[in-house]
Amino acid sequence: MRYMADPIQFTESKIEKNPVFLLGNEAIARGAVEAGIEFASSYPGTPSSEVGDTLSQVADKLGIKFLYSVNEKVALESAFAASISGMRSLVFMKHVGLNVASDPFVSTVYTGIRSGLVIMTADDPSMFSSQNEQDNRHYADLAHIPMIEPSNPQEAKDFMKEAFELSEKYHIPVLFRTTTRVSHMRGLVNVGEIPKIKGTRRIFEREPKRFVSLPVNAIGLKKMLMEKLGEIAMESDMSSMNSVSSDMISKIGAITSGSAYNSLMDAVVSHSIEMDVLKIGFTNPLPKTRIAEFLRKHEKVVVVEELDPYMEEKIRTIAQMNGIRTSIYGKLDGYFPQLYELNPDAVLQSLAGVINIPGYIQPNSPKNGSDLSPRPPVLCPGCPHRGTYYAVKRSVRMSNIKKPIYASDIGCYSLGTYDPFDEADTIISMGSSIGVANGFSMVTDQKVIAFIGDSTFYHSGIPPLINAVHNNLDMLVVIMDNATTAMTGQQPNPGNELDYDGKPVTGIPIENVVRGIGVKNVSVVDPYDLKASLITINRSLHQAGVSVIISRRECAINRDRKLRKKGEIEIYTVNQDKCGKCMNCVENFSCPALFIENGEIQINPTICDGCGVCAEPLVCPFKAIEVKN
Amino acid sequence: MTYNIRLAGVGGQGIITAGTIISEAAKRSGQKVIMSEIHGLSQRGGSVTVDVRIGDCYGSIIPQNSCDLVIGLELMETFRAIESLGNVGTALMSTEKINPISLSMHRKEYPCFEDLMEKYSMGTKIYPVEAGEIAMEAGSSKAVNIVMIGVALGFNLFPMNTSEVVHVLKDTFPEKKLSINMKALELGIAWSGRMKTHVHENSTVPNRNS
Ligand code: SF4
Ligand code: SF4
Numbered sequence: 001m002r003y004m005a006d007p008i009q010f011t012e013s014k015i016e017k018n019p020v021f022l023l024g025n026e027a028i029a030r031g032a033v034e035a036g037i038e039f040a041s042s043y044p045g046t047p048s049s050e051v052g053d054t055l056s057q058v059a060d061k062l063g064i065k066f067l068y069s070v071n072e073k074v075a076l077e078s079a080f081a082a083s084i085s086g087m088r089s090l091v092f093m094k095h096v097g098l099n100v101a102s103d104p105f106v107s108t109v110y111t112g113i114r115s116g117l118v119i120m121t122a123d124d125p126s127m128f129s130s131q132n133e134q135d136n137r138h139y140a141d142l143a144h145i146p147m148i149e150p151s152n153p154q155e156a157k158d159f160m161k162e163a164f165e166l167s168e169k170y171h172i173p174v175l176f177r178t179t180t181r182v183s184h185m186r187g188l189v190n191v192g193e194i195p196k197i198k199g200t201r202r203i204f205e206r207e208p209k210r211f212v213s214l215p216v217n218a219i220g221l222k223k224m225l226m227e228k229l230g231e232i233a234m235e236s237d238m239s240s241m242n243s244v245s246s247d248m249i250s251k252i253g254a255i256t257s258g259s260a261y262n263s264l265m266d267a268v269v270s271h272s273i274e275m276d277v278l279k280i281g282f283t284n285p286l287p288k289t290r291i292a293e294f295l296r297k298h299e300k301v302v303v304v305e306e307l308d309p310y311m312e313e314k315i316r317t318i319a320q321m322n323g324i325r326t327s328i329y330g331k332l333d334g335y336f337p338q339l340y341e342l343n344p345d346a347v348l349q350s351l352a353g354v355i356n357i358p359g360y361i362q363p364n365s366p367k368n369g370s371d372l373s374p375r376p377p378v379l380c381p382g383c384p385h386r387g388t389y390y391a392v393k394r395s396v397r398m399s400n401i402k403k404p405i406y407a408s409d410i411g412c413y414s415l416g417t418y419d420p421f422d423e424a425d426t427i428i429s430m431g432s433s434i435g436v437a438n439g440f441s442m443v444t445d446q447k448v449i450a451f452i453g454d455s456t457f458y459h460s461g462i463p464p465l466i467n468a469v470h471n472n473l474d475m476l477v478v479i480m481d482n483a484t485t486a487m488t489g490q491q492p493n494p495g496n497e498l499d500y501d502g503k504p505v506t507g508i509p510i511e512n513v514v515r516g517i518g519v520k521n522v523s524v525v526d527p528y529d530l531k532a533s534l535i536t537i538n539r540s541l542h543q544a545g546v547s548v549i550i551s552r553r554e555c556a557i558n559r560d561r562k563l564r565k566k567g568e569i570e571i572y573t574v575n576q577d578k579c580g581k582c583m584n585c586v587e588n589f590s591c592p593a594l595f596i597e598n599g600e601i602q603i604n605p606t607i608c609d610g611c612g613v614c615a616e617p618l619v620c621p622f623k624a625i626e627v628k629n
Numbered sequence: 630m631t632y633n634i635r636l637a638g639v640g641g642q643g644i645i646t647a648g649t650i651i652s653e654a655a656k657r658s659g660q661k662v663i664m665s666e667i668h669g670l671s672q673r674g675g676s677v678t679v680d681v682r683i684g685d686c687y688g689s690i691i692p693q694n695s696c697d698l699v700i701g702l703e704l705m706e707t708f709r710a711i712e713s714l715g716n717v718g719t720a721l722m723s724t725e726k727i728n729p730i731s732l733s734m735h736r737k738e739y740p741c742f743e744d745l746m747e748k749y750s751m752g753t754k755i756y757p758v759e760a761g762e763i764a765m766e767a768g769s770s771k772a773v774n775i776v777m778i779g780v781a782l783g784f785n786l787f788p789m790n791t792s793e794v795v796h797v798l799k800d801t802f803p804e805k806k807l808s809i810n811m812k813a814l815e816l817g818i819a820w821s822g823r824m825k826t827h828v829h830e831n832s833t834v835p836n837r838n839s
Contacts (some may be wrong), residue, residue, distance in 0.1 A: 021649070023666060046668055130666075152663075152687075178800070184691045186664040188656060261686025269685075270692065281798050290814055342691040372709050372749065373740075375729040377640065377675035412673065489668070586733040592674050595728035596738050604727065606770040607641075618835065 004538070019188035024178060024594045025050035025151035027189050028120060031160025035061060036195045039082035040066045041075040043459065044488035044583045045094030045182040048122035053489060056500040063199030067502065068491055070535075071459040073104060074096035076119065080108050083117040083173075084211060085202040088164055092120035095136045100430065100460070100472070106143045107213050110221040112171040112228075116164035119145075120176040120474075125259075125306045129487075131410070131427070135307040140175050141282035145451035146232050147175040147284035147572040148241060149258045150623070155186040159241055159281055161192075166235065169175065170228050177283070179306065181259040181341060233285035241281030242290060250274045252355055253298035255291065255315060257283055257305060261349070264304045265496065266344040271357050272605075286311065291318050295326045302354055303330035306342050329354045377415060380610035381593045382555035382560065385413045387527030388480055389421040391591055392449065395537040404447045405440050409433035411453035411462075412487045413480050419589050423451070431460030434477055438464055441473040445542065454510060455485040455493040462513065468546050469518045476540050477548045479510055482555040490558055491524055491566040514548045521547035528553055528611060530618040560609050571608040571628050572615060574601045578624035589619045603628075631684040632788050633691045636708035638702030638774075639727045640672040646801070647700070647774035648679035651787065655683045658789040665689035676706055683788055698786055698837045699753070700777050702760070703727050704742065708749035719755045719835040723760035723773050729790075749805055756824075758836060763816045769806075772813035779817020784825075784835045791818065 022030065029051050032040065040059070042052045052068065057068035064569075065082070069075035072093045079091040080140070098105060098121045105119065121139075124130040140147035148154040148163050160176065167174040211215055236242070245265075257280040258265050265294075268275055278294045280286065295301055303312040312330035319328060329335045336342075336350045345363070352360055379386050390462050396404050408414060408424035409432060417424035424437050433450040440448045452461045468475060486490040492500050497507040514522050520542050525533045533551065540547040563569045579601055586594050586601060591614055593607040603629070615625040634651065638644045648664050655662040665680045694715035699722075701707025707722040726739050733810050746755065758780050764772040775798070781839050782791050794814065 021653055021662070021664075049668065119697060158703065181665070181689060184666045186666060187689075188651065188661060259688065265687040266690070266692060269687075271694075277819060287662070309751050343690040344688065370711035370712050372705060372712065373729050373737075375639065375674075375676045375706070375709075375731065378730055380673060391835070415673070583736055586730075590730045592728070592730050594730075595733045596736065598738075607727070623677050 001330055016377055020191055020544070021186060022153050022157070022189045023050055023186045024153045024156045024183040025152075026054045027475075028053035028092075028160055028176075028178070028183075030189070030191055031157035032118070032164075033064070033194055034157070034192050035092050035161045035164035036088050036197050037164075038064055038197050038199050039079060039089040040064060040091070041069045041078045041089075042073045042092045043069055043075055044099055044485050044491040045097050045122075046488055047124055047183040048092050048094045048120065049488040049491070050183070051120065052491065055298075055517040060501050062194070063197055064201070065120060065236060066087040067379065068493070070494055076101040076108070077104050079117060079629075080104065081114065083113040083115050084103055084549050085204045086115050087167070087202060088116040090118050091121065092122075094130065095121055095123040095134055096130060096132065096429065097121065098139060102139070105139070109143045109145045110218060110225055111211050111213055112221075112225075113167070113173055114171060116167040117173040118160065118163045118167055119173055120175050120178070121287070123177065123179045123307070125179050126213075128180055131429070132436065133307060135310060136175075136177055137283060137310045138308070142228055142622075145175045145284070146170075146272055146282075147177055147282050149177050149281055150182055151279070151281070152259045153189045154183065155281065157189055157191065162241060166232070170232055172225075172228055172232070176283070177258075179259045179341070180234070181262070181559075193457070208504055229285060230626055233288065236282040236285050237289045237497065239282040239287065241612065242287045242296070243279055243281075245277040245279060247454075248276050248297055250276050251299045251620055252276070252296055253301040254280065255280065255294065255301060255303050257281065257311065260304045260306045262349075263342045263344050263347045267347040268350065270344065271360055272347065273351070273355070280311065286314050288318055291315055292322045292324060292550060294325045295322075295328075297321055298326055300327045300329065302335070302351065303328065304336065304342070304347060305330075308338060339503065359523040376418065378418070378592050379412065379415050380556045380609070381591050381607050382556035382609035382613075383412070384482055384527040384551070384556065385480055386589065386591065387530055387538035387553070387613050388478065388551040389416045389423050390619070391527065391530050392478065392537055393421060393423060394543060396447075396449075397543050399538060401447045401541065404449055405437075405444065405446065405612065407433045407437040407440065409448045409450075409452040409456050413451055413453055416451065420590050430456055431464060432463035434461050434468065437475045437477070438468050438471070438473060440469070441475050442471075450475055450477045450478065452479055454479060454481040454483065454487075454495050454616045458494045458508070458543040462517070465514070465519070466517050473546060474544055475546055477546065479514075479548060479550045481510055481550050481552040484555045484558060486555045486557065490555060510550050514550075519546050519548050521545065522550070524550045524552055526553055527551045528613050530613065530616045534618065545605055556609055556611065570610045571603070571605050572610060572612060573603055573628035574606075575624045575626050578622050580622040580624070585619050585625070587616050589614055631682050631695075632680040632687040633684060633696045634683070634698045634700065635691060635696050635710050635714060636679045636681070636700045637704070637706045638677060639706060640674050640677045641772065642702045642704060643675075643774040644677050644679050647702075647778060648681050650778060650794065650797050650801060651666055652681050654787070654789050654793040655681075657796065658793050660725040660773045660788065661685060665690050666758050676709060678710060698781065700781060704745065705729070705740070707755070708745055711751055711753050711755075712749055717751075719786065720753050721777060721786070721835070722755050722757050724757050725761040727775055754835060756818060760817075763820060764813055767816050768809040768811035772809055775810045776817040779814040780812070780821050783818040784823025786835060
């Protein structure tokens with residue numbers, strides 16, 4: 001239950017209720033709606049997902065065409081088409097999602113667009129839910145695209161509107177970059193009016209010289225792009241998204257942006273540090289004149305930013321080109337860390353190396369970690385993946401397979417890497433399970449098993465499967481189909497018959513895709529039925545060529561929701577008279593509802609979701625786990 | 630001045646809901662407020678914290694040694710929060726235990742309360758609350774989060790009034806769940822009331838300025 005009933009009061013603009021308490025991502029959705037978007041598309045990814053969760057609740061009411069695309073590339077290409085057909089369009093994704101969309105991303109900046117097109121990307125410093133902490137600001141340089149970065153929910157909303165204005169004025173896509181802390185920070189936001197949109201269909205007017213990026217056209221487009229960028233640089237210098245926080249009285253200055261600004265300000269206020277702060281919201285092109293002026297007015301300037309020294313390198317260049325002698329401090333000279341997100345304590349510690357902070361005492365080096373039992377995330381109680389991993393591990397052991405290779409992928413099932421399953425040797429990127437399995441099958445004689453979820457399979461698992469079949473490779477591909485994009489909050493995917501708002505769509509059965517590609521050995525199992533799963537896996541492990549097992553069972557979160565509504569959940573308990581204390585259930589199946597107390601196995605009744613899989617003889621050979629009445 | 634609250638527990642315990650209720654009530658009482666949320670993979674039964682900062686501040690991260698109040702919905706997670714925050718003003722701790730599989734998988738049991746207290750309280754005043762039982766009495770084991778909000782209100786640990794929280798509850802929960810959560814809030818407040826009247830001479834009850 002969340003305070004989400006009417007997240008942004010989209011239905012009417014109840015402005016008298018200002019301010020409203022919005023999550024950064026909700027504010028982004030609100031900003032886009034206030035900017036009059038008529039089209040939005042995405043592939044879900046933390047920390048960007050709540051933009052879609054919000055839009056999916058209101059798109060229909062407002063007449064916005066919103067859809068989850070099969071992947072980020074298709075999402076961006078669709079939004080591009082909507083934009084050049086005359087609709088303001090938003091496309092959003094997590095940072096690594098932009099890698100997937102990078103091909104059209106770069107070229108749409110060349111061709112330019114018609115109605116505003118904003119590409120929102122959410123970076124994840126400190127990698128709360130990502131495989132890397134790549135700094136997507138570099139994409140702005142790579143693609144020559146203007147970039148805007150908010151620091152808090154109010155700015156997220158306001159800057160989003162500015163991003164659309166900018167995009168439309170210069171007919172160029174705009175990159176809108178957040179980080180986890182900004183996207184997942186809830187704060188007070190004064191919302192504005194929601195315009196009436198046409199939301200009808202448009203007529204696309206052709207202009208092949210612009211939108212066909214063959215070399216003959218691209219040559220001219222590049223030149224035009226660079227000219228545009230020159231004009232946009234002047235916009236940046238005048239933009240109110242860049243601001244100085246005080247009246248320039250100190251000899252010391254700081255240049256900062258995004259979430260780093262918040263950490264800096266909390267540090268500055270807590271220790272009453274006298275410092276002028278230039279906060280940059282328009283981060284590409286940087287406001288060069290303002291920065292030069294700011295540098296000239298200070299003896300020392302620190303650059304406070306997260307991850308790479310992106311601004312610092314440019315600021316040093318600006319100083320050099322203008323012959324400015326101000327001392328500049330940042331990451332390149334080792335004052336600030338290039339790793340992980342900043343926080344007020346880290347900023348203070350770094351600042352203390354540059355300036356004297358009265359009353360600041362260097363903290364004792366923190367002790368190394370806690371010896372409290374760790375509690376990493378786990379597969380939910382009732383999660384179908386637990387059955388799949390349990391059955392595969394058993395089968396591999398029963399078949400006496402030496403050194404199997406588990407190529408896993410991105411989703412909740414990535415948690416299969418942890419004990420007791422330990423069934424992941426590689427996790428690299430979306431769809432890489434089957435891609436990497438291709439390589440292993442070509443260069444080793446080990447048994448290769450790829451695990452991939454349904455959404456990830458649709459997203460980018462199909463091309464590597466084609467590659468495997470075409471090249472007669474050997475592998476077992478286990479597609480874990482829970483009929484949703486679970487990890488990011490149960491968004492729909494192309495396997496579903498209903499869209500997020502209950503509209504009928506065409507579900508694409510995985511078995512049809514797989515058979516269409518030419519896989520001969522295709523089976524479907526229910527991971528709650530351990531015995532049947534085991535038999536099928538055993539058989540498939542001994543088949544040559546590409547075998548596919550679709551392990552199909554609804555995500556436990558969706559199942560629980562439905563059952564709870566109907567009040568039908570029946571939970572399980574351990575009959576102590578029958579329990580043989582073999583400990584198999586806790587040691588090898590490890591549902592989080594199971595625990596040991598005073599030497600006895602117990603089931604936590606508030607956690608058990610009644611899947612009943614632990615009661616199967618393959619988990620509890622003593623048949624001691626029973627329905628609680 | 631900022632009043633910093635950390636809510637700690639296990640994914641699925643309603644921590645974001647609790648944080649939003651506290652924040653929304655602070656907002657309605659005319660104060661500035663910022664909250665941090667956890668989404669994605671970390672929500673799946675792992676340690677989860679939500680920080681609420683009331684007053685003038687910029688970011689959602691609570692600096693070291695400046696947390697005024699920890700509200701722990703689970704025993705071990707309360708200690709984990711205290712450990713990571715440095716000096717903490719006051720901690721209210723639900724005695725609910727949710728076993729991390731890292732223990733049972735190795736045939737270990739949940740550590741005993743006294744051991745945890747001795748080893749990890751780091752000088753913080755910790756007030757244990759049987760919130761699980763109180764929640765059951767209110768009608769749902771899931772209402773531990775609201776019970777703990779009630780306890781904090783009862784001790785006057787929030788910079789706002791009970792009536793503001795009650796209004797937010799009414800806007801948050803559908804009718805069916807509202808009565809359980811209102812009951813949970815009342816029982817939580819009453820629990821603190823009893824604590825206050827039963828204190829021994831030389832023990833203390835928490836308050837905001839301590
Ligand atoms: S959300 Fe669904 S898929 Fe993810 S761990 Fe929970 S039950 Fe499994
Ligand atoms: S029935 Fe068993 S496996 Fe399923 S949720 Fe309950 S304890 Fe866990």
